[in-house]
Every structure is written in structure tokens, then in C-alpha cells.
Amino acid sequence: MTTERFEVRHVDLAAADSGSDREPALSIFWWKDLPLGARASLEDELPYGTSQLRQLTAEYAAAQLEARSIGLGAPLRASYEGWPKPALSLEAALEAENLVEALEAFATPSSAPAHNISVVICTRDRGPALSKCLSSLAAQRSAPGEVVIVDNSQDGNARDVCGQFPDFRYVHEPHAGLSRARNTGVQTSRFDIIAFTDDDVEAHPGWTAEIARAFAERDVEAFTGLVLPARLDTAAQCCFQFTMGGFGSTFVPLVFDGRFFEETRPSGAHVWKIGAGANMAFRRSVFERVGLFDERLGAGAAGCSEDSELWYRLLAAGGACLYEPRAVVFHHHRSDWxxxxxxxxxxxxxxxxxxxxxxxxxxxxxxxxxxxxxxxxxxxxxxxxxxxxxxxxxxxxxxxxxxxxxxxxxxxxxxxxxxxxxxxxxxxxxxxxxxx
Structure with missing residues (x-):
């Protein structure tokens, strides 16, 4: 993909309409509230016709049916070879009478209460972006028990932005380092589940509700979700998304457990595939069992990977992490080279x-x-x-x-x-x- 700009277009396959625009687009396909997949297309490939949309619906439904149907072995477990392929064929999916009914059931929005979730956002010198992030958290379908903003700037310059959201808690952590700020968030938060996102992210309205549903329905200690691009307006943003892979593009739930850890351990356990720190959550017991974020790592210290190193410790201790793409955030990629x-x-x-x-x-x-x-x-x-x-x-x-x-x-x-x-x-x- 050499085009320098792609429109990020959200297409609801339940409505069977992809629009009529013909400019290059990254189409993100949904069935109502359920994200199904994404496809980048140039002008001559758009708009999608009815038959194309029907085939896409069948392909995505096949993946969702296997990944979410208990009778087919869900949840899928990640492995060294990659993500499992659907056992349900395209032909079978096209002929399945319950295709739409299954997607309807999977797409039911979560109504799980999020009162036992502490959301932690660590920020440093990004006032306008932080304001958008906090606005998205204020609009959550299930309000979290608390939102804690950890200001990692020297002079506490996020205080004014946070003052616009009086229901959120402001904490100043002047010692530089994302891990230090995240640990401060863990230590000052009050609830059993601690969810993290970044200040350059906007959360989908159902983000906290989907996190709450995942922890209520499954016995998991750690969680990651889907990170989609908010915009692809520049060549640098397109390069990060398409050439570098963005923050991943898997649209089915996966469990990363001991099998994944042991299979990839000889080549440095591929824990970076578990997800992104911009969309992750933990039970408080994780930090009690394996420790806090390593303050030698992360932005402001060694550079990054404080999140994946914590997942490494968790898997090495016999734990597991659920990736659930129902929980969506939108990330603003770097716009300049x-x-x-x-x-x-x-x-x-x-x-x-x-x-x-x-x-x-x-x-x-x-x-x-x-x-x-x-x-x-x-x-x-x-x-x-x-x-x-x-x-x-x-x-x-x-x-x-x-x-x-x-x-x-x-x-x-x-x-x-x-x-x-x-x-x-x-x-x-x-x-x-x-x-x-």
C-alpha cells in the first residue's frame, strides 16, 4: 500500500452498506457492536458490492462461530504456529441458516457493570489528546468505579485538563517513566480490576463494559483488547499501520497460556503478540503474585516493553491472558516521520x-x-x-x-x-x- 492517506471507514455488515465513497480506505467491518475484520482498499476496489459484503460476512462469521462457540472448542488458544484457522469452511458458513442469528447473539452489547474497575491513564505533556481520551471515558456505557489520571510531567501541566472532569482523580507523579507512573496508578487505585489505556487513545463507548464482561464470564487474571487506528491521514500513520503492523489485527478472542509460552520460549517467548499497553487490564492479584511494572523499562526509561515483560512474568508463573477484541480503543498514530x-x-x-x-x-x-x-x-x-x-x-x-x-x-x-x-x-x- 503506497497511498499516503486512507480514510478509516467503519462498515456495519448488518446494514449491508459500505457507502459510495471511492477514496482509499481502511474499512473496519462490524456486526453492530462486534468488530469482525479490516481490509485496506484502493479507489478501483471500492465501493464494495452486495455479493462482496455477503462473502465478507460469511468469512468473518466462520471465524467468529468457531472462536466463540463452546461446542467448537472456544476459546481458542494461541500457539507458536500462529492463530488457529476456522474449521468452518466458507461454503458451510454461506449455507448456515443460523449465520445471522449467531452474529446477532455474539454482537449483543455488554451491559456488565464496571463499578469494580479502576481505569488508569498515564499522561505527559499531551493536553489536547488527553482531553479527547477523558471525554471518551466520560461517555462509557458502563461507568468505571474510578478514573485515575497519573500526570508524569514535571510541572503537573495536565491538572487544568483534568479539572474539566471533576469526577476523575488526578495524581501527580513527577519522577519520569511510564512504568513509574503506571505503578503509581496501581498503588493509588481502589478496585479489584485495573484497566490501562494511553492518553493518545479514544475508547469505544462499550470498552469498560466489555472488560467487565470478560472478567465476569471467564476466570482470567489479565486481559488485552483490540487497538484500531483512529485516523490514517499521513504517510507516517499508514506506514505504522500497514508496514509495521500497527498494534495487531486479530479479530477473534485468544487465550495466551502456558502452551504458547513454552512453544515460543526457545526464541524469547513472543509475549509482545499478546496485545498492547494501550488496551490492557489486570486483576490486582497479578501484581501481588508477580510484581509491578519494571521501572527500568517503558517510555522515559529503556524505551518500551514494560507491558510485555509483565506478561512474560505472568505466563512464567503459570498464569494466562485473554485477548478479547470486543473491547476496542482507537489510537492516534504518530503523524510525522x-x-x-x-x-x-x-x-x-x-x-x-x-x-x-x-x-x-x-x-x-x-x-x-x-x-x-x-x-x-x-x-x-x-x-x-x-x-x-x-x-x-x-x-x-x-x-x-x-x-x-x-x-x-x-x-x-x-x-x-x-x-x-x-x-x-x-x-x-x-x-x-x-x-x-
Whole structure:
């Protein structure tokens, strides 16, 4: 996809109408409140005809029927080979008399109360974006028990924005670092389920209700949801979404458990596939069992991956994480090339730092294999592909990835940094004062 702008278009297949616009679009397909899939299309592929919409409905329904039907083995478990493919064929889905009825049942909006959920947003110097985020939280179908905004700026400059939302709690954490801010949110929150989103995100009106439903219906300790792009107005935003994969594009629920961890452990357990910190939630017991976010990681410290490193600890301790795409947030990607390159550089640097941390905590050699073998092979393959096929700007992004990898290698030699491990389990509870 070389087009520099895509309209983000939301299409309700229950209405069987994709509109008449013919500009390039990322069409996100829904059945009422249930997200089904996404497809990027150029001008000559639009608009979608009735037969195309019917086939898309059947394809997406086949995936949803298997992923959500207890009789077919739901919920699906993630594996090293990738996400399971639907056993229900397209032909069978087209002929299924209960296709619409099944989608109707799955698309029933959650009415679960969210009074036992604390929503934590960590923010730093993003007033306008934060205001949009908080407005979306104020409009939730099920109001959370509380919303805690942790201002991680030095001078507390988010206070004025937060003052526009008197029902939300404002906390100032002047010590820089996203993990530090998130831990402050955990420690000051009051309810059993702690949900996190970012200040550059707008939440779907059913976000908290879907989180509440997932924790009420399934015995899970951790949760992630679907992160969709809010806009794709620039080449940098399109590059992040299409070339770099955005924040994932899986539209069926998955359970990441011990099988996934053990299968991917030899190559540095692929916990980054579990989801994104912009849409995640935990029971408070997780922090009591495996510790808080590692304050050496994350934005403002090593770069990122504080979320995936916590998932690593949880899976290593025998826990599991549910990915449920019913819970949707919309992320505003970086709109300019310099900002995107800084983000990608920080992502890779933080990823390497997390791999070093995971090696130190658990002795898993696979983390070092990923640093020293898998990532260089990925860089080489990507370089050749970018030279031959593009897309424009890919080599610049690859350079940022390599720079981040090189910066991350320093953590292998920073023995003092490596010794400052995050306390785990009961030790973390006692040291950090997690409310019980």
C-alpha cells in the first residue's frame, strides 16, 4: 500500500452498506457492536458490492462461530504456529441458516457493570489528546468505579485538563517513566480490576463494559483488547499501520497460556503478540503474585516493553491472558516521520532491554537468541525486501529499528542496571505498598 492517506471507514455488515465513497480506505467491518475484520482498499476496489459484503460476512462469521462457540472448542488458544484457522469452511458458513442469528447473539452489547474497575491513564505533556481520551471515558456505557489520571510531567501541566472532569482523580507523579507512573496508578487505585489505556487513545463507548464482561464470564487474571487506528491521514500513520503492523489485527478472542509460552520460549517467548499497553487490564492479584511494572523499562526509561515483560512474568508463573477484541480503543498514530522514527527506535531499544531483563529473571536463553540471531536476520531480510519492493520510507524505519537495537545492546553490559530487578510476588506487595 503506497497511498499516503486512507480514510478509516467503519462498515456495519448488518446494514449491508459500505457507502459510495471511492477514496482509499481502511474499512473496519462490524456486526453492530462486534468488530469482525479490516481490509485496506484502493479507489478501483471500492465501493464494495452486495455479493462482496455477503462473502465478507460469511468469512468473518466462520471465524467468529468457531472462536466463540463452546461446542467448537472456544476459546481458542494461541500457539507458536500462529492463530488457529476456522474449521468452518466458507461454503458451510454461506449455507448456515443460523449465520445471522449467531452474529446477532455474539454482537449483543455488554451491559456488565464496571463499578469494580479502576481505569488508569498515564499522561505527559499531551493536553489536547488527553482531553479527547477523558471525554471518551466520560461517555462509557458502563461507568468505571474510578478514573485515575497519573500526570508524569514535571510541572503537573495536565491538572487544568483534568479539572474539566471533576469526577476523575488526578495524581501527580513527577519522577519520569511510564512504568513509574503506571505503578503509581496501581498503588493509588481502589478496585479489584485495573484497566490501562494511553492518553493518545479514544475508547469505544462499550470498552469498560466489555472488560467487565470478560472478567465476569471467564476466570482470567489479565486481559488485552483490540487497538484500531483512529485516523490514517499521513504517510507516517499508514506506514505504522500497514508496514509495521500497527498494534495487531486479530479479530477473534485468544487465550495466551502456558502452551504458547513454552512453544515460543526457545526464541524469547513472543509475549509482545499478546496485545498492547494501550488496551490492557489486570486483576490486582497479578501484581501481588508477580510484581509491578519494571521501572527500568517503558517510555522515559529503556524505551518500551514494560507491558510485555509483565506478561512474560505472568505466563512464567503459570498464569494466562485473554485477548478479547470486543473491547476496542482507537489510537492516534504518530503523524510525522521524525516522530514515527523516534517511536520505532524506542520500541526496539525497549524490546532488547526487556529481553535482557527476562533472561536475568528466568535464565531463558531464548531471549539472548532473539537479540543476537533472530533480530539481525530480520534486519537483513527486511533490508533486501525494502530494496526490491519498498514501500517508500521503509529503509528509514529499518534504520531506526537498527539504531534502537544497537542502543539496546548496552543493557547487556550495564551490570548495575541488570542487578536492579523488580521485586516479585509478596515482596513487591510489601515494598511498594499495593492495597489489598
Amino acid at each position: 521524525p516522530g514515527l522514527k523516534r517511536q520505532i527506535r524506542a520500541y526496539m531499544k525497549g524490546h532488547v532491554a526487556a529481553l535482557v531483563t527476562q533472561r536475568d529473571n528466568f535464565g531463558d536463553r531464548g531471549n539472548i537468541v532473539r537479540i543476537g540471531k533472530q533480530l539481525p536476520v530480520y534486519f537483513a531480510k527486511t533490508f533486501v525486501k525494502a530494496l526490491l519492493e519498498g514501500p517508500p520510507g521503509r529503509l528509514g524505519i529499518l534504520a531506526a529499528e537498527v539504531q534502537g537495537w544497537l542502543a539496546g545492546l548496552q543493557f547487556l553490559l550495564r551490570f548495575g542496571w541488570r542487578m536492579r530487578r523488580t521485586p516479585m510476588g509478596a515482596a513487591a506487595t510489601a515494598e511498594k505498598g499495593i492495597p489489598r
